[in-house]
Amino acid sequence: KNQVEQSPQSLIILEGKNCTLQCNYTVSPFSNLRWYKQDTGRGPVSLTIMTFSENTKSNGRYTATLDADTKQSSLHITASQLSDSASYICVVSDRGSTLGRLYFGRGTQLTVWP
Amino acid sequence: DTGVSQNPRHKITKRGQNVTFRCDPISEHNRLYWYRQTLGQGPEFLTYFQNEAQLEKSRLLSDRFSAERPKGSFSTLEIQRTEQGDSAMYLCASSLIGVSRNNEQFFGPGTRLTVL
Numbered sequence: 001k002n003q004v005e006q007s008p009q010s011l012i013i014l015e016g017k018n019c020t021l022q023c024n025y026t027v028s029p030f031s032n033l034r035w036y037k038q039d040t041g042r043g044p045v046s047l048t049i050m051t052f053s054e055n056t057k058s059n060g061r062y063t064a065t066l067d068a069d070t071k072q073s074s075l076h077i078t079a080s081q082l083s084d085s086a087s088y089i090c091v092v093s094d095r096g097s098t099l100g101r102l103y104f105g106r107g108t109q110l111t112v113w114p
Numbered sequence: 115d116t117g118v119s120q121n122p123r124h125k126i127t128k129r130g131q132n133v134t135f136r137c138d139p140i141s142e143h144n145r146l147y148w149y150r151q152t153l154g155q156g157p158e159f160l161t162y163f164q165n166e167a168q169l170e171k172s173r174l175l176s177d178r179f180s181a182e183r184p185k186g187s188f189s190t191l192e193i194q195r196t197e198q199g200d201s202a203m204y205l206c207a208s209s210l211i212g213v214s215r216n217n218e219q220f221f222g223p224g225t226r227l228t229v230l
Contacts, residue, residue, distance in 0.1 A: 004156075034218075043205050043221035044157070045116065089156050093217065101170075102219065104156030 002027040004092050006105035014113050017080055021108045023073040023090030031093040035064050035075045038087045038107065047075070047088075080112045116140075118222035120206050126228045127196055134192045135225045139208030146189050147219060148181055149205040150174065157205050163189060164211065196229045203227075 004025045013019050025033070032051045036044035048057045048064040050073070056065050061084075063076045077084055087107040094103070117140040127133050139146050145164050149157035160179070161171045165186040175181075178196075183189040193200055203226050207219040 036221075041203075041224070041226065043116070043118070043120075043207075043223045045221070046218060049218060091156075101159055101162075104158075106154065106156050109154075 002092075002094065002103050004090055004103050004105040006088075006090050006108050008108060009106070010109040010111070012111045012113060013080055015080060015082060018076065018078045019080060019110065021075045021077075021088050021090075021110070023075070023105055025071050025073070025090070025092045025103070025105075027071075027092040027094050027103050029094055030068060030071075033064075033066055033073050034091045034093075034102075035062070035073075036089045036091060038089055040086070044089055077110075080110075082112050082114060085110060085112045116220040116222065118206060118208055118220050120204075120222040120225050122225060123223060124226045124228075126230065128230050129198060130195055132192065132194045133196060133227065134190055135204055135206075135227075137189045137191070137206030137208075137222055139188070139206070140210075140220060141187070143208035143210045143220075144186070145209045145211050145217075145219075146183055147207040147209075148189070148191050149207065151203040151205055151224070152201075160191075193227075196227075198229045201227055201229045 007022045034049045035047045038044040050066045089107040090105040092103045119138045147162040148160040151157045163183040178194045181191045203224045205224045206222040209219045
């Protein structure tokens, strides 16, 4: 069964600190993995997208890694800001799917305190 | 702002009433998706269109739900005889198939439905 599991479920950090969010997936065959940021009451916004051949990608203070062998990904946030408070969702797409359907994790709820 | 808009942003209705949501995708995008998201969960796929054709519907989409994309541009999602369990955020996303193998989907801000 194609699944995407994220940990931790929630995380509280102080402003300026770094944090790492984890994603494990069983989706096969694999096409790409994305991290989305979803502010409360808003739609998800893409942060990074990685294909099978990419093992790291950065977007400002966000750095995503991918290990396709172990089927794990992480999202590292450096020098956190209050505006980073949001849900971070890991999404995996399977290869060759003309549907383009995405498999969503439940998200990690990040709260940044001043 | 991703370029995908949804209206209304919030809808409160009484159980048994019908509601209709609208999604306007990015203009050149040929695929349009509907998702439902409940609190603390990731989005769940409901249905998708390629141009005006509805190509797949999830088993989550009961007979009370119907979606249309009549001219291959905007789409509507109607829920008839709403139930309290329909309370959720309804998300629309669009993508352009054929340009990128990644099929990146751009999400709208969602419509929050509350059924009393």
